[in-house]
Amino acid sequence: MPVNQCTIMTEGLIGLRIGECFDLKPLEPEARLQAFAKSIFMPRFVAEKEKKFTIMGKVYKDKGGPQQKKQKKQGEDTGTSADAETDPHPKWALYRPVRCANTVGLLPDASMDELTLRRTQLLEALNEVEDDLGMTRTKPADEEASTSNAKMRTNEHLIDIAGRKQPSAEEMGLMRATMTEQEIVDQLQKANENFGEKTEYSQEKFRREKMLKHSRKMRVLPTNAITIAATLWSSIAETGMKFANFRARDVLPQILAMANVQAGSRPLLVESTEGLLTGAILERLAGHGRLYCGHFDTGWSDLRMLHFFNPSPTEIATLREVNLSEVLQDFSGEEPLTTLQTKLERLYEHKGKLEQRLAALDDSNADDATVSAQRADLKKNLRAIGFTIRGTRNKLPTKEADARENVEVYSELKNAQATSLILASKYDIKRSFFGLLKFLKPGAPFVVFSEAVDPLVQLREQANNKVAVGMAIQETFCREQQVLPSRTHPLMSMSGRSGFLLSGHKVDPDAEEGQLVHVKVNKLAAYKEAVKSERDPRAAKDAARRATQTSVPAEVSAATSSSE
């Protein structure tokens, strides 16, 4: 059982502090299921094993696709998948732990009291889930697994694999379950035929790497953009899964820096990094300022990674999801509210009329069949209208809050109050950039990420210095070095693909045109005029008139300027 598929008990980790170590123990399936159930309520955590193996506790919302299939396979031997399929509560079935289920770490400064409180809360919550999931149900597959597990435990600790090249997967599992990492490495060393022939350095390396691989010591890390990204990155490297083609280790820090993200800033972000960028920015805002997280059309921002960050309520309060299509189409955020209110007014009006008519009927005291039928009709209508009114009224508070937020966000964006623009999305780069630039403050920075250089080149070619200044397209070369006495060298595998970043500052589009004069244009024009005037008296007059105009339109100066 490789580390990253290991389920560890969450409970034992509660109360651990960041930096503390714990043992990674393989769990029996039953316990694993419990851990899974608990993980739903747990904050996320990140842990690592000497930086090479990082794991992250998380719950995962399946969205189908190949990934799901893969996890199902994984789930089958734990028994969770069967459970999920037959589970009467599909809500829970959607969640499953991918790497390992667990918690901790996120409360570095929490007092012991808080932790105990938290723990009781979690346990209570767990009881409920256990009922929901029907945890008491027995699962034949699991039983088998656990009995065979029990048999393993009784086995002799050492498994002699000497003389053979590789232990089988089965033997490996057995060894992991029963031996310490030291013993495992001893065994492996014995099994490795040419260990003795290796140089001293490579013997050491062999032992070091094997120790690392089979060690079960994990250390709790702080949960933040970098540790989360590192874990995701390593998981991508392992599974071949692409993560928005985004090398977070060096690109993420640069995006945050180039976009001048800090407490109090108001970046406008359009991302397809599944919430990694959103989380990283919220972390840097720390509850001050605002993050406009934009999406287009009817879609929603996919922020599924956001929960790994354990964002606090104040941090979440700075997040504003904005439908940029609405803002761009001049949709006023007030609309849904006012329509709701007018609707309500009309309903009341109508209701009043009906009541008047009813009263009139009552007053008339006529008692024939048509009148009573009318009365019954009216009453039915009134009741129906009463329902509609109540329904509309119930919608009002949330709509009101929504609308208030929308009005605020829309007016801020329309007044170009975003303090930076960050694009790292699947949307058309050039059009998104030119379409959204109007929301950015003049003078403020922008960053555009693209996997390939071409879209950025096209963008750069179209953005002249009337649009932006200080534009630069760059990629990064980022390489890790192994630093050991006499054995310092670059690590073998290195990602050669950082993607590209285009950064720059927006120019004030309303800069007084015509005030700027370009000397070259001026002189050349004057010179041409002068030459002409020597031959043609009419042109001379023309030239004289033009000379009194002191300026040349800014477009001309911009187009010919050599300053960019």
Added chain:
Amino acid sequence: MAAVEKNLTLEAPASEEPAHRESGPFACDDKDIIKDGDLVVVFENHTSITKVKVKRGETFEHRLGTFDLDHFVGKRYGSRVQPMRNNMNQRKRARTGRASRGESGALVQVGGYATLLPLTPELWCDAVSRRTAIMFPLDNAMVVSHLHLKPGSVVVESGTGSGCLTNFLARAVAPHGRVHTFEFNKARVDAAKLDFAAAKLDDVVCCTHANVYENGFGAEVESTKADAVFLDLPAPWLALPHAVKVLRPFGRICTFSPCIEQVQRTAAKMAKLGFSSIMTLECLPREFRITKIKTTVPVVFQTEEEKAIVRRPGGSRGGANAEADDVAKGEADEDANKAAAAQRKRARPERKQRQDMRPFQTSSLETSVAAVIDQCARPMQEKEFITADRVILPFDRQKGHTGYLTFAYAPFK
């Protein structure tokens, strides 16, 4: 001018308050219009970036000429400005000995222009007067993120140097965090303090004059503990024991060293002191430019149209270096006619230029050889077709990479 005055009076009352702000020092949230006392960046191009404190009634000497700072007040950030007097013209006048014809009598602002930008740590790196070797934006961004800094963090830095990294640190930890930065060169401390005050970093950055090898980071910071330590010193390993004292358990550390030998000593010392997850990174930015290069198409590879273009008599010569200029204008999709016309223009002058270049005095042997070469070359040249392609090239000189970054977690006690 009137507009500027009005803006000023509008701006005056609100500005002076050092109000309680929940924003970082570089957050542009309240920066729309340039106010008296603002620190602004005068951006001309990538190689000419300066910063200036706007003060009414003062002027600012720039490469382009003299700027009247009164003009800056009331302008929006992102506006473009031109100097009153123009250095370029003066230089030209000095050279030619007479006033240039274009500006005869006209009272205009002439010459290049610059854009006014709000100060960011990135621009600071370009605009700072370098008192020491500085760290560049890529490394600085890496340090901030991998030290896990966020608002409220306390970070210790040494040495301050020109303060480039200090700005990045301050931006990340503001408003409630703190940067304690230590430098043993008194002059640099004083200069840095002035710089930080000008950028209104006083309540975030605390710059101390001390030798950290000998005296560490002071009892005060050691008692309150820091979340992270950054060392850019010639011998970081000498400061590591002090770093252990000042760091909270499992805090972060980063050292920056240009030489791998320094990294080795540092890493060994870190391991000895109980630091964990020691990781050394090397990061280089590669910046690209968009440019056009000319390539010659051999006759055998030419298409019929190309041959026709080459044969056709062309117009006059275009701008001498038109092809070498970086493409800044959005004219990617020129229609074919235009391209062909430009092609014709380019194909001919090439030959003309080479002929022009030849007539210097040479020895008879050289002349005869040259004549032979000329004869061989000319018929080919007449048929030569030159394409100008847009290409993306990395810059020859890249800003950045001056060393290795080594990160680790402090011991967990």
